Amino acid sequence: MSLSNRHLLGLNGVPIEDIQLILDTATTFREVLERPIKKVPTLQGKTIVNLFFEDSTRTRISFELAQKRLSADTVNSTSSSSVKKGETFKDTVRNIEAMKVDMIIVRHKSAGVPQYLTRISKANIINAGDGLHEHPTQGLLDMYSIKERLGRLEGLNVCIVGDVAHSRVALSNIYGLKTMGAKVSVCAPATMIPMGIESLGVKIYTNIDEAIKRNDVLNILRIQLERNAGTRIPSLREYHNYFGITSERIEKNNKEILILHPGPINRGVEISSEVADGPYQVILDQVTNGVAVRMAVLYLLGTMH
Amino acid sequence: MKTILKQVTILNPEQKLNQKNDLLIEDGIIIRIGNLKESDFKSAEVLDFENKYCVPGLFDMHVHLREPGREDEETIVTGSNAAAAGGFTGIACMPNTNPDIDSAEIVRFIKEKAKNHLVDVYPVAAATLSRKGEALSPMFELFEAGAVAFSDDGVAIKNAEMLRNVLEYSKNFGTPVIEHCEDESMADGVMNEGFISTSLGLPGIPNVAEDLIVMRDIMLSEFTGGKVHIAHISSKNSVELVRQAKKRGINVTAEVAPHHFTLTDESLKSYNTNYKMNPPLRSRADVDAIVAGLKDGTIDCIASDHAPHAIEEKEMEFIYAPNGIIGLETQFGLVMSELVNKKHLSLSQAIEKLSINPRKILNLPVPEIKEGETANLTIIDPDLIWTVDIAKFKSKAKNSPFDKRLLTGKSVAVINNKKIYYESKFRSI
Amino acid sequence: MDIKAKIIDEEGLNRTLTRLAHEILEKNKGSKNLVLIGMRTRGEFIAERIKQKITEIDKSEPNYGVLDITLYRDDFRTRLKQPEISVTNITIDLNDRDIILIDDVLYTGRTVRAALDALMDLGRPNSIQLCVLIDRGHRELPIKADFIGKNIPTSINEEVRVKIKETDGEDSVYLVNAPTKN
Numbered sequence: 001m002s003l004s005n006r007h008l009l010g011l012n013g014v015p016i017e018d019i020q021l022i023l024d025t026a027t028t029f030r031e032v033l034e035r036p037i038k039k040v041p042t043l044q045g046k047t048i049v050n051l052f053f054e055d056s057t058r059t060r061i062s063f064e065l066a067q068k069r070l071s072a073d074t075v076n077s078t079s080s081s082s083v084k085k086g087e088t089f090k091d092t093v094r095n096i097e098a099m100k101v102d103m104i105i106v107r108h109k110s111a112g113v114p115q116y117l118t119r120i121s122k123a124n125i126i127n128a129g130d131g132l133h134e135h136p137t138q139g140l141l142d143m144y145s146i147k148e149r150l151g152r153l154e155g156l157n158v159c160i161v162g163d164v165a166h167s168r169v170a171l172s173n174i175y176g177l178k179t180m181g182a183k184v185s186v187c188a189p190a191t192m193i194p195m196g197i198e199s200l201g202v203k204i205y206t207n208i209d210e211a212i213k214r215n216d217v218l219n220i221l222r223i224q225l226e227r228n229a230g231t232r233i234p235s236l237r238e239y240h241n242y243f244g245i246t247s248e249r250i251e252k253n254n255k256e257i258l259i260l261h262p263g264p265i266n267r268g269v270e271i272s273s274e275v276a277d278g279p280y281q282v283i284l285d286q287v288t289n290g291v292a293v294r295m296a297v298l299y300l301l302g303t304m305h
Numbered sequence: 306m307k308t309i310l311k312q313v314t315i316l317n318p319e320q321k322l323n324q325k326n327d328l329l330i331e332d333g334i335i336i337r338i339g340n341l342k343e344s345d346f347k348s349a350e351v352l353d354f355e356n357k358y359c360v361p362g363l364f365d366m367h368v369h370l371r372e373p374g375r376e377d378e379e380t381i382v383t384g385s386n387a388a389a390a391g392g393f394t395g396i397a398c399m400p401n402t403n404p405d406i407d408s409a410e411i412v413r414f415i416k417e418k419a420k421n422h423l424v425d426v427y428p429v430a431a432a433t434l435s436r437k438g439e440a441l442s443p444m445f446e447l448f449e450a451g452a453v454a455f456s457d458d459g460v461a462i463k464n465a466e467m468l469r470n471v472l473e474y475s476k477n478f479g480t481p482v483i484e485h486c487e488d489e490s491m492a493d494g495v496m497n498e499g500f501i502s503t504s505l506g507l508p509g510i511p512n513v514a515e516d517l518i519v520m521r522d523i524m525l526s527e528f529t530g531g532k533v534h535i536a537h538i539s540s541k542n543s544v545e546l547v548r549q550a551k552k553r554g555i556n557v558t559a560e561v562a563p564h565h566f567t568l569t570d571e572s573l574k575s576y577n578t579n580y581k582m583n584p585p586l587r588s589r590a591d592v593d594a595i596v597a598g599l600k601d602g603t604i605d606c607i608a609s610d611h612a613p614h615a616i617e618e619k620e621m622e623f624i625y626a627p628n629g630i631i632g633l634e635t636q637f638g639l640v641m642s643e644l645v646n647k648k649h650l651s652l653s654q655a656i657e658k659l660s661i662n663p664r665k666i667l668n669l670p671v672p673e674i675k676e677g678e679t680a681n682l683t684i685i686d687p688d689l690i691w692t693v694d695i696a697k698f699k700s701k702a703k704n705s706p707f708d709k710r711l712l713t714g715k716s717v718a719v720i721n722n723k724k725i726y727y728e729s730k731f732r733s734i
Numbered sequence: 735m736d737i738k739a740k741i742i743d744e745e746g747l748n749r750t751l752t753r754l755a756h757e758i759l760e761k762n763k764g765s766k767n768l769v770l771i772g773m774r775t776r777g778e779f780i781a782e783r784i785k786q787k788i789t790e791i792d793k794s795e796p797n798y799g800v801l802d803i804t805l806y807r808d809d810f811r812t813r814l815k816q817p818e819i820s821v822t823n824i825t826i827d828l829n830d831r832d833i834i835l836i837d838d839v840l841y842t843g844r845t846v847r848a849a850l851d852a853l854m855d856l857g858r859p860n861s862i863q864l865c866v867l868i869d870r871g872h873r874e875l876p877i878k879a880d881f882i883g884k885n886i887p888t889s890i891n892e893e894v895r896v897k898i899k900e901t902d903g904e905d906s907v908y909l910v911n912a913p914t915k916n
Contacts, residue, residue, distance in 0.1 A: 032805070036855075039855065113622050199500045
């Protein structure tokens, strides 16, 4: 079994067999992560560049650990956009390409950059987050974490809560979960719901209690202050009061619910500390699973012919 | 020197002309129209234009020439060459150069650079100094130097009060104010806002950002009696606003760029920056409304919004790449392929929108095809099937999304200022 | 499958496994410190059978685990198809244990090399002993089995196919002609 595409640009259009294969393979690596020596020689001799044009400590560390544990040679580049240096983006990538790399992990503020890379580079490209578009490995690790806890994805009701319009996690979750047969909804103030999202087959909630009641899983997005959230909500306090996930809300509406959060958490804003550390959440499991899922993706792409 | 255009169909809706004749030109003047004798042919160069049309020279009222400032992208001469290759004998160039066209010196500089060319170049001057919307440009001086219209193109005139002043002041010379209609506070995006922008993760610009300014401008035109021309209209509601305004007798006109009746935001799925423009490519419903607006006359003319950019700039990441595409050399083919051949417009209507109406909006004389007049003509072959090849463009820039597109209809020659452009060469006539 | 000969039948296989269980117990003086590790996929079931035999003989069940060596293979660059990967299931601490690594056929020795690397990443055993049902020769690495069910000298154009009830519906070993490579 192999994946049907030699790049992972997003979960839009990725067939169910591929997602299944990645999730199954991740189970293998989940076992490796429990070993005293968390390293296997599988990608020996492969060179991987982590090209992060936008800073992201967590995703980068997760990818880097996944690569090191597969024995690949990795190089990190955390630079701002090439525009500032006066070099064209194409030249930047061509330069890296000339150094003979096998795989490029890319994060960029602009959507479409990973897709563009596939046109100018021969390496396997993995999208680590492009603009407001996709963050496929996050979507995969969220699905893995749900499946690990609930045993399935098919037929589950999953609601994505928060600034969907300014999230790259939301779209990957929507595409991936829908492919796997889950029912996906979003819940947020209307200013945080992007135009036309219902055309993706997504239900919209504007009442958080309702969303908790009618779902098996909540995936809570970070309220991104750095992305100008201030013009779309009056204050963090008001957001917390009307959309924040608290233990009272969970206990009142649905004690069976599973809580995910891609991190980093704003305690007391989108989620209360009690919930973030409580029995309903799998937030730290998500982080561990993130390494396993990324190892799976790297393995499947890196050993493909 | 004598030249005969043999058996060409002369078409000029303004003169109600549609007839097949020979046309004799000497020293750039139309000497005779009629069926010429054998003896006439001997002493002249004969161009056999049977099955081709001779129309008043086409005019593109929305072109960015980049000179002064970015001569690496386009110059007045290369832009004029591209215009001739695309079938145009006259163009109006927009003021967002560097420096902006906001002084008489710059207007004169452009006129001087364009002087000996086949193509007439008419500068559009900035309505406000540096197009900042803070102080009026010296409009009298600019008009006297040769400016034919005023615009802060690139942006709309900043606020209602300033637009009111520009409209009132420009009534002194009857020039139109050309408006790039977009509400600044809603214009942070890089493509049309809708399902496609959501699924591509690109920030969107909603239709309403355009509609708001179109509405403001119409109301201020009514209030002041000044002449507003809506540039590159792209949204369905804006077309309707213009339609209603015209019904009420308000002095408003509108143009559309070929990409806005040819392409939709679906094209952006490839993240190709050659589909990035402002206003952005809209939805199918908008395209349909624009075609309807062209048919019923709501949209007066077609203009390319020719916007040259250096390759290295367009090859940036999508959100950083500049807006705009070049259009002079594909415009006529797109009008024929998308509007005339699909029976939305007749050939005569297309000529009105590509030659007659833009000149009327800018108060320029419409060339007449009659004996004794200067020959200002475009020869078109409506049936010629050709493939766009950016490598062959006369423009310095290559940023076109239409490369390799198959088009029907092409200009084969243009004649103006005692010159002819034919078979890719300029010479005297 | 182009069969040349049936080398071992159901009864033969049972006898061979019984003998192997006895030999393992004898050499290691009982099963107390043993960990049987079966290599996926057929080695897993052979190990399972040997575990049952040892339990019967020694009256105590030896520790047991399953090893998947896919991640340690040395042929990712040359194989045509991507190998299927599955999970290693070893829950006990391997430090200071005597490990019996069990596989169906010993051939080039490369799989065993990968298994040794994999085991070393899991701990520091006291010893690792190799038990195979069939040794068909043609070693490419200096590896030798400690317990051998049957030595079958083969030509390079032949293959040994071990069939196990759990996956193949029968217990037997065949010598077959290798499928011609196109």
